Amino acid sequence: MDILAQIATELESGGDEKVRELTRAALDSSIAPSTILNDGLIAGMDVVGNRFRDHEIFLPDVLLAARAMNAGLEILEPLLGESDTTSRGKIVIGTVKGDLHDIGKNLVGIMLSGAGFDVIDLGKDVAPARFVEAARDSGAGVIGMSALLTTTMPAMKEVVTLLEQEGLRESVRTIIGGAPVTEEYARDIGADEYGFDAANAVERVRSLLRS
Amino acid sequence: MKPLLERVHDGPVVVADGAMGSLLMSRGLEPGASPEGLNLSSPDTLRDVAAAYFEAGAELVQTNTFGGSALKLALYGLDDRTEEINRRAVEAVRSVVTDRAYVSGSCGPCGRMLEPYGDVTETEMHEGFARQASAMAEAGVDVICVETMTDVREAAIAISAAREAAPGTPVMATMTFDPTPRGFYTIMGVDIPSAVSGLLQAGADIVGSNCGNGSGNMVDIAREFREHTDAPMLIQPNAGMPETVDGEVVYRETPEFMAERAVELVALGVNIVGGCCGTTPAHIRALASALRAG
Numbered sequence: 001m002d003i004l005a006q007i008a009t010e011l012e013s014g015g016d017e018k019v020r021e022l023t024r025a026a027l028d029s030s031i032a033p034s035t036i037l038n039d040g041l042i043a044g045m046d047v048v049g050n051r052f053r054d055h056e057i058f059l060p061d062v063l064l065a066a067r068a069m070n071a072g073l074e075i076l077e078p079l080l081g082e083s084d085t086t087s088r089g090k091i092v093i094g095t096v097k098g099d100l101h102d103i104g105k106n107l108v109g110i111m112l113s114g115a116g117f118d119v120i121d122l123g124k125d126v127a128p129a130r131f132v133e134a135a136r137d138s139g140a141g142v143i144g145m146s147a148l149l150t151t152t153m154p155a156m157k158e159v160v161t162l163l164e165q166e167g168l169r170e171s172v173r174t175i176i177g178g179a180p181v182t183e184e185y186a187r188d189i190g191a192d193e194y195g196f197d198a199a200n201a202v203e204r205v206r207s208l209l210r211s
Numbered sequence: 212m213k214p215l216l217e218r219v220h221d222g223p224v225v226v227a228d229g230a231m232g233s234l235l236m237s238r239g240l241e242p243g244a245s246p247e248g249l250n251l252s253s254p255d256t257l258r259d260v261a262a263a264y265f266e267a268g269a270e271l272v273q274t275n276t277f278g279g280s281a282l283k284l285a286l287y288g289l290d291d292r293t294e295e296i297n298r299r300a301v302e303a304v305r306s307v308v309t310d311r312a313y314v315s316g317s318c319g320p321c322g323r324m325l326e327p328y329g330d331v332t333e334t335e336m337h338e339g340f341a342r343q344a345s346a347m348a349e350a351g352v353d354v355i356c357v358e359t360m361t362d363v364r365e366a367a368i369a370i371s372a373a374r375e376a377a378p379g380t381p382v383m384a385t386m387t388f389d390p391t392p393r394g395f396y397t398i399m400g401v402d403i404p405s406a407v408s409g410l411l412q413a414g415a416d417i418v419g420s421n422c423g424n425g426s427g428n429m430v431d432i433a434r435e436f437r438e439h440t441d442a443p444m445l446i447q448p449n450a451g452m453p454e455t456v457d458g459e460v461v462y463r464e465t466p467e468f469m470a471e472r473a474v475e476l477v478a479l480g481v482n483i484v485g486g487c488c489g490t491t492p493a494h495i496r497a498l499a500s501a502l503r504a505g
Binding site: 151179180 | 242243392396397399455
């Protein structure tokens, strides 16, 4: 098995120490950092995302894989040039105001980073204005919002409205998700996309940034 | 009133209460505030909710302590008031039901994950649950209900913490499953056989499932539980998944639909039936009337 495939395999099983070692070894054998990122780390995370979507693995496996991904990224990040990191686009994510549930949001963040997006995670209980500010300041093309509570969902609409008021509705697209959130709700509040799970959210963000 | 375990053993089925959070919201709980904070500021609200379920026919009424473990309260900066928050919740329900119904001390997940995939140690988690259990036991709760668990390790820690901190108080424990193409699993990857053995080994007296994806799925979940254990069983379904209609959140399962499923649950040998998210005193009234007729 070549070293990139080994990195992917170790990442899938959550072997953070192994991923760290192999990433260093790959650099030593003069493989380009962007190749290690794409064909090693991201390739492994892709498999993890698909297996999670298909209920073959569960949350702990994804969290351990994410830890392994970060172990590799820490080594690669200082070596990656601008052109390597900004290729797939930037997204601001967070759990909306009044809501402290962030497991789902974190999972989406992991999957997006795993797919090569530049993720700015604002955390939980994020006020509408902070989403908009962060998108404007960072130049992110997408805002992703999560809510677990039926009572906090309306905060998503506030963000969409605020984007409209600031004239950013076209340049900053929106995607929402979370247990009580539905496709219909996304349509009702004028959000551009709805992700029904973490893997699906990545697909939808891809299509948003392409369009 | 007989001790709960004796009552469950002797039958007939015990009717439990329904959702707490939605009733608290309709009585003024602000989104984003700690629901357990109300135990300090508004005990009248707790008494209202307990009375609504007791009058609807619940024989087992839960306390407003789902997020009452010290680790969870810490998210709201309320962990130094863990004992008071839990004690007051028990006192509020007891003052309404007196000795006419059982008071069940709700104990939900602590909101953080265990090492290695999370950042909490088993010792920290155990300590957080023990403080809650001890306060509820001192206030005279009839049973501690560890619920909505998805990690069987966390459930086992909560159960053993309750066992140690509240010796003599029975413990029930329920987990939340999703249907997958390969059967029922929690989001953390726990299947029903592992849940049954994990919960019982940790010392639960009563096991089962709550929340989830509606009462139809719960019939299948209860059937699978019964294939693996003869232990007393508690089932509390939600009223289906929430949907939004014209900006309002609705749960699709009607009291009548849920009452029919409750009859099926009892036929499978379920000993305690109540409701979770989206259920109301109307659901509990329908359920009680269907089960007591049967």
